[in-house]
Amino acid sequence: xxxxxxxxxxxxxxxxxxxxxxxxxxxxxxxxxxxxxxxxxxxxxxxxxxxxxxxxxxxxxxxxxxxxxxxxxxxxxxxxxxxxxxxxxxxxxxxxxxxxxxxxxxxxxxxxxxxxxxxxxxxxxxxxxxxxxxxxxxxxxxxxxxxxxxxxxxxxxxxxxxxxxxxxxxxxxxxxxxxxxxxxxxxxxxxxxxxxxxxxxxxxxxxxxxxxxxx
Numbered sequence: 064x065x066x067x068x069x070x071x072x073x074x075x076x077x078x079x080x081x082x083x084x085x086x087x088x089x090x091x092x093x094x095x096x097x098x099x100x101x102x103x104x105x106x107x108x109x110x111x112x113x114x115x116x117x118x119x120x121x122x123x124x125x126x127x128x129x130x131x132x133x134x135x136x137x138x139x140x141x142x143x144x145x146x147x148x149x150x151x152x153x154x155x156x157x158x159x160x161x162x163x164x165x166x167x168x169x170x171x172x173x174x175x176x177x178x179x180x181x182x183x184x185x186x187x188x189x190x191x192x193x194x195x196x197x198x199x200x201x202x203x204x205x206x207x208x209x210x211x212x213x214x215x216x217x218x219x220x221x222x223x224x225x226x227x228x229x230x231x232x233x234x235x236x237x238x239x240x241x242x243x244x245x246x247x248x249x250x251x252x253x254x255x256x257x258x259x260x261x262x263x264x265x266x267x268x269x270x271x272x273x274x275x276x277x278x
């Protein structure tokens with residue numbers, strides 16, 4: 064599963080401006096598809112989302128972006144096998160320094176001599192993020208009225224491009240897209256009107272053809 068900018072901002076709480084800046088400065092960029100010029104789209108992986116959530120959480124706890132960048136430089140040098148260290152390690156911080164929990168209990172105990180005000184449970188964060196992804200990707204149904212008829216339409220979030228794809232259950236040929244739910248509903252109503260018009264024209268033409276053959 065890949066995620067575009069709109070989905071990433073919705074899931075991580077990182078603003079679009081922060082995403083652009085973090086990608087440009089090498090803090091955290093899209094691992095699937097980086098931007099290749101103005102107007103091109105970045106594509107993020109689930110691990111990228113985890114790393115972005117971790118970075119935002121660290122910033123919220125008072126860690127500066129400069130320190131996060133320094134920590135990443137150290138982690139990438141000492142853990143070269145990890146593609147996304149912030150998504151694969153566990154951290155502690157006292158709001159000033161970032162610590163990594165390793166398997167060596169002595170190192171953990173040395174670190175924990177200080178009183179920490181914050182610890183980031185990566186497993187819990189990942190499970191929470193997975194739930195948010197499932198919720199964001201979940202289709203939803205709405206009712207619309209067109210030409211005096213009630214139709215059921217299904218809105219499916221587009222995680223790559225953002226917005227929603229919307230299709231009518233009763234008239235599958237009626238399909239559209241919108242950046243927001245109201246826009247998607249307006250667009251599917253227009254598509255339904257067009258489908259109903261074509262159906263009516265087809266029925267009139269069919270009746271005329273039948274009368275011609277009968278005459």
